[in-house]
Amino acid sequence: MSLRRAEQLKQDILTADKITFSYLDGTTALRELSVKIPKGKRAAFVGNNGAGKTTLLLHFNGINRPDSGEVRYRDSKLDYSNKGIKELRKNIGFVFQDTDSQLFAGSVYQDISFGPLNLGLPQAEIKVKLERVMTETGLHALRDRPPHALSHGQKKIVAIAGVLVMEPEVLILDEPTAGLDQISASRVTALLNKLNSSGTTIILSSHNMDEVYAWADLVYVLKEGKIIAEGRPADVFRSQPVLREAGLRKPLVLELYDTLVSNGCLPAQGEVPATGEALMSLMTGTDVRPGKREGISHVAGV
Amino acid sequence: MLYIDQYVYQNKLRFSHPLEKTFFAGVILLCCVASGKPLVHLAVLAVMLGLLVCVAKIPGFLIARLMLAPATFLLLGGMAIAVNVAASPAGMAGSLQLGPLYLGVSGQSLALAAVTVTKSLGATSALYFLVLTTPLSELLYVMRRLRVPAVVIELTMLVYRFIFVFLETAFAMYNAQSARLGFVGFKSSLNSFGLLFANLWIRAFFRSQAVYNCLLSRGFDGTLTVLNPEYKFSRNITPVFTLLASGLIILAVVA
Numbered sequence: 001m002s003l004r005r006a007e008q009l010k011q012d013i014l015t016a017d018k019i020t021f022s023y024l025d026g027t028t029a030l031r032e033l034s035v036k037i038p039k040g041k042r043a044a045f046v047g048n049n050g051a052g053k054t055t056l057l058l059h060f061n062g063i064n065r066p067d068s069g070e071v072r073y074r075d076s077k078l079d080y081s082n083k084g085i086k087e088l089r090k091n092i093g094f095v096f097q098d099t100d101s102q103l104f105a106g107s108v109y110q111d112i113s114f115g116p117l118n119l120g121l122p123q124a125e126i127k128v129k130l131e132r133v134m135t136e137t138g139l140h141a142l143r144d145r146p147p148h149a150l151s152h153g154q155k156k157i158v159a160i161a162g163v164l165v166m167e168p169e170v171l172i173l174d175e176p177t178a179g180l181d182q183i184s185a186s187r188v189t190a191l192l193n194k195l196n197s198s199g200t201t202i203i204l205s206s207h208n209m210d211e212v213y214a215w216a217d218l219v220y221v222l223k224e225g226k227i228i229a230e231g232r233p234a235d236v237f238r239s240q241p242v243l244r245e246a247g248l249r250k251p252l253v254l255e256l257y258d259t260l261v262s263n264g265c266l267p268a269q270g271e272v273p274a275t276g277e278a279l280m281s282l283m284t285g286t287d288v289r290p291g292k293r294e295g296i297s298h299v300a301g302v
Numbered sequence: 303m304l305y306i307d308q309y310v311y312q313n314k315l316r317f318s319h320p321l322e323k324t325f326f327a328g329v330i331l332l333c334c335v336a337s338g339k340p341l342v343h344l345a346v347l348a349v350m351l352g353l354l355v356c357v358a359k360i361p362g363f364l365i366a367r368l369m370l371a372p373a374t375f376l377l378l379g380g381m382a383i384a385v386n387v388a389a390s391p392a393g394m395a396g397s398l399q400l401g402p403l404y405l406g407v408s409g410q411s412l413a414l415a416a417v418t419v420t421k422s423l424g425a426t427s428a429l430y431f432l433v434l435t436t437p438l439s440e441l442l443y444v445m446r447r448l449r450v451p452a453v454v455i456e457l458t459m460l461v462y463r464f465i466f467v468f469l470e471t472a473f474a475m476y477n478a479q480s481a482r483l484g485f486v487g488f489k490s491s492l493n494s495f496g497l498l499f500a501n502l503w504i505r506a507f508f509r510s511q512a513v514y515n516c517l518l519s520r521g522f523d524g525t526l527t528v529l530n531p532e533y534k535f536s537r538n539i540t541p542v543f544t545l546l547a548s549g550l551i552i553l554a555v556v557a
């Protein structure tokens with residue numbers, strides 16, 4: 001790896017520097033909040049309703065503009081001119097929580113074509129991109145359907161496809177798995193993982209701590225418009241004061257792992273298991289008491 | 303909720319070219335409106351309903367329900383045209399005396415009523431043909447090809463999409479209210495309906511802001527352009543349309 005490439009990897013792609021933001025009705029949603037999102041990572045924002053997650057995320061693509069402080073994209077302050085905003089939104093895709101607000105066209109195909117048409121690309125190129133993104137997201141069978149004939153999970157995938165087709169460098173998703181069934185949710189997560197492994201920085205907000213713990217590289221805990229903790233999921237979710245202050249629950253896998261280790265059932269590992277499966281294989285690999293197997297298989301539900 | 307849309311997406315003429323369906327329906331509509339003969343109007347009605355039921359395979363009950371609304375209206379309107387009120391019964395084919403006035407029908411007024419009713423029914427069936435065989439996204443494509451102003455197309459698209467969102471919201475609220483006995487009596491129904499309506503407007507307002515933010519995030523710059531798939535003319539349907547249209551035109555000219 002060249003030095004330059006290493007430098008790029010370390011680069012923060014989005015930075016908020018002491019931003020304060022109030023809504024028109026006077027509620028202060030963010031208070032001198034500072035945060036840095038490294039390039040190529042999977043970042044997750046957690047915190048209770050009203051903590052400021054959505055408000056903060058909307059700063060990253062210039063929909064919200066801070067009252068004070070500044071937001072930077074690749075080390076340069078956001079340019080809020082029409083041209084600057086257009087360029088920014090080309091690079092930073094945003095998938096809203098409410099898909100009914102996001103999908104507006106008469107068919108899936110037409111809706112996905114909206115973004116690239118706004119980029120002013122030639123039609124032939126757009127058509128190629130549309131086919132590619134529909135293959136990637138498995139939407140071919142639904143291409144002529146109107147949005148109201150889709151399930152919530154399908155709508156979410158269409159909403160993501162409509163943003164992906166613009167090939168953003170950063171993809172921001174506001175509670176992407178909220179209200180989805182297990183299968184739809186894991187489909188969304190799998191898609192996000194695929195995108196991340198091909199270099200897209202992914203930022204999301206979530207209320208599902210198990211999901212965040214298993215998925216994220218970095219977790220940011222918000223409370224009343226401030227970041228009260230940030231770091232690797234295992235570190236953040238082990239801090240009882242942080243969990244208590246933010247009103248969050250410790251992820252089940254981590255809780256289980258820590259309990260097993262402190263009870264001497266499992267030797268402490270260098271790397272904390274991220275998923276239920278990882279913990280399972282640790283246990284089945286090390287457990288000396290086969291009689292306990294039954295109890296172990298129960299963990300599969302985690 | 304009656305989702306006409308579901309039938310539109312499943313109809314068997316769905317994949318014929320939207321332009322040819324529009325052109326066909328347009329020619330027939332013109333033919334029907336230009337002709338003064340009930341025979342032509344009834345022929346149009348029969349052909350269009352026949353196409354809808356037999357070729358497009360739209361269930362008859364749906365078409366009957368859809369035709370019932372204009373038919374009721376037209377029958378009442380037709381009666382108003384047919385019946386005249388005059389001071390004397392002269393010239394009336396049959397009349398009824400009501401004090402100093404006479405209510406009656408003449409051959410002329412009956413003919414006028416018949417023409418009005420059949421013409422409107424025929425024209426309605428031609429429009430239903432277009433609407434029931436062509437999804438709105440494809441009608442938008444036709445509008446674009448016909449160089450309808452962009453604003454009209456964008457509004458049509460948004461109205462179409464958000465009618466469904468609006469209805470869903472309204473029904474969800476209605477259900478939530480009835481679950482708490484909001485519609486048990488006349489007074490409570492009025493009250494609940496008022497609340498529902500007021501809330502719906504507030505929701506619509508917030509929704510419009512959310513939609514605007516979503517559009518901005520995808521690079522909205524004032525025009526809502528979308529890409530249409532490519533449509534092909536079909537070999538089976540085009541001749542049928544041509545044949546039927548020319549038959550009706552000949553009938554309109556000759557009859």
